Amino acid sequence: MADYGLVLAAFTAPIEIGTTPSSMLWMFPLLAAIALVYKATKMRVLFTKKYLLESLLLFLSVSGFLIMAIIVLNLLSWLVTS
Numbered sequence: 001m002a003d004y005g006l007v008l009a010a011f012t013a014p015i016e017i018g019t020t021p022s023s024m025l026w027m028f029p030l031l032a033a034i035a036l037v038y039k040a041t042k043m044r045v046l047f048t049k050k051y052l053l054e055s056l057l058l059f060l061s062v063s064g065f066l067i068m069a070i071i072v073l074n075l076l077s078w079l080v081t082s
Contacts, residue, residue: 024070028063035059 017023035058039051 027066031062031066032059035062 017026035055039055039058040046043051043054
C-alpha cells in the first residue's frame, strides 16, 4: 500500500531536466515516439517498410525544423545581448 503513496508523490515533484545543451537531446526520443504514433494513427493500411519510411521522414523533417529554430533563436539572443 505504501508504494501507491510514492507513485502519487512523484507527480507532485517532477524531475528536473535542465536546459543544458546535452539535456536538450531528450527531445529526440520523444519526437521519435510521437512520429511513430502519429503515423500509426494516420495511415489507413500499415505496411512495415512504408510505415517506417514515413515515420523516419516525419522525424527528420521535424528534427531539422527544430534544429534550425534553435540556431535562429540562439543567434537572435546573441545579437540582442551583445
